[in-house]
Structures are given as C-alpha cells and as structure tokens.
Amino acid sequence: MIKNSFIFIIFGFILTSIIANAQDSLYFRQTIAKLSSAEFCGRGYAYKGDSIAAAFIADEFKNLGLHKWTPDYYQSFTINMNVFEGDALVYFGEKYSKVQLFENTQIMAYSCPMHGSFTVKEVKAKDIFNNKVNLSDNKNKGFILIDISRLNTKDSISKQIYNKVLETVTKNLLHAKGYILVSEKLLGWPVAYGRIKAEHVTVNVTKEYLKKKPKQIFLNLHSRHIENYQTQNVCGYIKGTEYPDSFFVFIAHYDHLGQFGKDYIFYGANDNASGTAFIMDLARHFSKAENQPKYSIAFLAVSCEEIGLEGSKYYVSNSLFPLSQIKTAINFDMVGTGENGITVVCGQVFPDEYNKLKSLNDEHHFLKEVKDRECSNNSDHYPFYSKGVQAFFIYGMGKSGRYHHKSDTLENMSLGGYTGLFQLITNYINLYNTK
Numbered sequence: 001m002i003k004n005s006f007i008f009i010i011f012g013f014i015l016t017s018i019i020a021n022a023q024d025s026l027y028f029r030q031t032i033a034k035l036s037s038a039e040f041c042g043r044g045y046a047y048k049g050d051s052i053a054a055a056f057i058a059d060e061f062k063n064l065g066l067h068k069w070t071p072d073y074y075q076s077f078t079i080n081m082n083v084f085e086g087d088a089l090v091y092f093g094e095k096y097s098k099v100q101l102f103e104n105t106q107i108m109a110y111s112c113p114m115h116g117s118f119t120v121k122e123v124k125a126k127d128i129f130n131n132k133v134n135l136s137d138n139k140n141k142g143f144i145l146i147d148i149s150r151l152n153t154k155d156s157i158s159k160q161i162y163n164k165v166l167e168t169v170t171k172n173l174l175h176a177k178g179y180i181l182v183s184e185k186l187l188g189w190p191v192a193y194g195r196i197k198a199e200h201v202t203v204n205v206t207k208e209y210l211k212k213k214p215k216q217i218f219l220n221l222h223s224r225h226i227e228n229y230q231t232q233n234v235c236g237y238i239k240g241t242e243y244p245d246s247f248f249v250f251i252a253h254y255d256h257l258g259q260f261g262k263d264y265i266f267y268g269a270n271d272n273a274s275g276t277a278f279i280m281d282l283a284r285h286f287s288k289a290e291n292q293p294k295y296s297i298a299f300l301a302v303s304c305e306e307i308g309l310e311g312s313k314y315y316v317s318n319s320l321f322p323l324s325q326i327k328t329a330i331n332f333d334m335v336g337t338g339e340n341g342i343t344v345v346c347g348q349v350f351p352d353e354y355n356k357l358k359s360l361n362d363e364h365h366f367l368k369e370v371k372d373r374e375c376s377n378n379s380d381h382y383p384f385y386s387k388g389v390q391a392f393f394i395y396g397m398g399k400s401g402r403y404h405h406k407s408d409t410l411e412n413m414s415l416g417g418y419t420g421l422f423q424l425i426t427n428y429i430n431l432y433n434t435k
C-alpha cells in the first residue's frame, strides 16, 4: 500500500513536472513557430518583416505587463537598406535550367534593379589583381564573368587576388552593368551588403551549375534601395522589488536575413527566433507575481544584428537607463539546440560570474556541458562589453537546420537544451533573489 502510494506520489510528481515543462516549452515552441512563420517574412526589411516581428514582440511585452521606457516599447532608428520585393529571375541562356536561388545561384544584397538581356565577357581574376584589365570599350554595356573557383583562399597570394576581385566587384571598379562570380560553393550572403547603394548587379553562381561560360545573361530583378528605413529595438522591463535601479539585462536579436523576392524566405528559427522566444519566455516567468525579482530585469529584443550589430550598437549609445546600472547582460543567440550543452562567450573574461553559471550546472546537471570562451565580436553582447558592461553571449550546441539558409526552421531544430537553459538562467537570477 505505502509502496504503491509512494510510487503514485512519485509518478504524480514526475507527471506534474512533465506537464509543467511541456507547458513551458510549449510557449517557447509556439513563439518560435510564430516568429519563423512566412507571415513574418524572415524578419528582414523586405515587406517590412522587421516591423511585423517588432509589433508582435511589443504586443506580447504589453500582455505580460512589462514596464516601458517609451510609449510603444519601441526604440526607433533608421538604416539604409536594399530590399527585393518582386521578381528575382536570372537565366544564363536557354540550355540552362532555371536557377535555384541560394542553392546554385544568388544575387548579392546590394544589387540594383535590372531587366533585360546582357552580353557576358570573361575577365581573369589574375588580370584584375595585376591591373591589366582595360574595358573602356565595354563600359556599362555588359556583364563581366570572373571565375574565382580555383582561388584557394588558404594561400596568401590567392587570398589577395580573391580580396581584390571582391573589392572590384562590390565597388564596380570596372564600370560594368554587373558581374557573374563563379565560385566552387556559393559565397556567404551578407545582408549587410544591402546597406550599399549600388548601380550594378552581382550574380554569384556555382561552378558546378555553370559548367559552360554563357554568352548572355537575362535578368528580371526588382529591388529598391530605401534611405532612412525606420526599424526598432523593442525594450521592456520588470521592476525589481528591492533594487529597482540595478538591472539584469536579457538581449536577443529578433531580425534575420529577411525575404528575397516573392518566394525565398530565410525563416531563421534558430537564428534568432529561438533567442527572442527565450527572452520572452523569461519575461513571462519573471512577470508572474510569485517570481518577482529583487533586481530589475530589462528585456531588449534588438534589430539589425545581421547587418553588423546595428541595433545593439544603437542601444548602447542611447541606453534607456544608465549602462552603469547593469549588473550582468546576457545575450541569447541561437539557443534552439543545446542537447550538447551551451557555450558562454566572454566566460573567460568574467570568470567570477561565469563560475556561478558553471557551478549551478555542475550541481544540478541542467545541461550536458557549460563551456566558456574568450570575448568575440559576433553578436549583440559585444557593444555592451565594449562599453564596459559585464556581458555574456550564450549559444546552444546541437542539431538545427543550415546556418543562414531556408532550412533553419523549427522542424529542423532539436530544442534539446531548452529546459536545462531555462532552469539554469532562472536559478542564476534566483541566486540574487535569495541574498
């Protein structure tokens, strides 16, 4: 009898905690699903994806009863940005099948609108490097094809040639209509290039797809360069019961690479719907009456990370309360995995605080591993760190879709460290609540 009821109690306890965890991860999962859905247009600037996301986050902050510094939780600022909102077609003559965007062909983010057929002339990368190209007869008429697929960027001369070609193409130093860059694999797609106002187009295509050099290229490309596009950080806070002027800060960038043309969406579930949903989940937890923190907690969902940390840079230059009042700032970027543990960037720079996280995990085994790293300039903690704030950046290790690719979806992501990370962070804040 006793044994059975004991088992029943244990079972009941386990069941309750499973339900509680399922409930928690449900909010996390649902919020990621929403943020990474097609209606948010990849949370970039085409179709105002960033604004759709910001409105959703601000609405949720309001529902949770977060305090605000501005009437709508927005901290607005402007950027210049090139967006692709219509057709984005490219053909290399009839014998080629339709290109697959971001699989075998991509159009660089600065590219201007262009319609029609253009001749293609090949120029050797080496000749560009040696300033041997004279195209005065070809000025502004056609496209220049440059094959960079053999430039092994590991050796220093190749690297120099590669860099010179990239500079020539980006700045259109040969005054062409556009460029076709043939590479082994597609180059990265820096959305930061969209900040450049260009008057040419660059098409990057894989060697495997473009086996023969084409004589013509056909384009139907709609793009639009917007000056002073208004975007926004979304900022709210919970007032500490004992030390309202002292803040913990949770940061996550909600922007992603956006949508390219009508069809291609970068969903960005791990990067960084996950971090955004995570800080919203923390806001949900700490805004409950029973979890009121002694110190204030600020929640900063920032924009423009993908174009060079612009949202967090803007924030630290225009902080809504003195940065000197921040005890610790933690940036969550790509926390949709975590079954293999987490890495704490800047952990090596602030060992005392890092060891609090590490010891909590050693004691409770929330996550498989908590690793530290030096400080690096790769996410939104960095502008805070460079202003003297004790700031960390946490990312998860585990299974997700491809980085900066449309396969970065909720379905492809494990969510394997969610519960552990949530417990680690809430327990970390509770260290200060019980003092």
Ligand SMILES: [Zn+2]
Pocket: 271, 306, 404
């Ligand atoms: Zn990213």
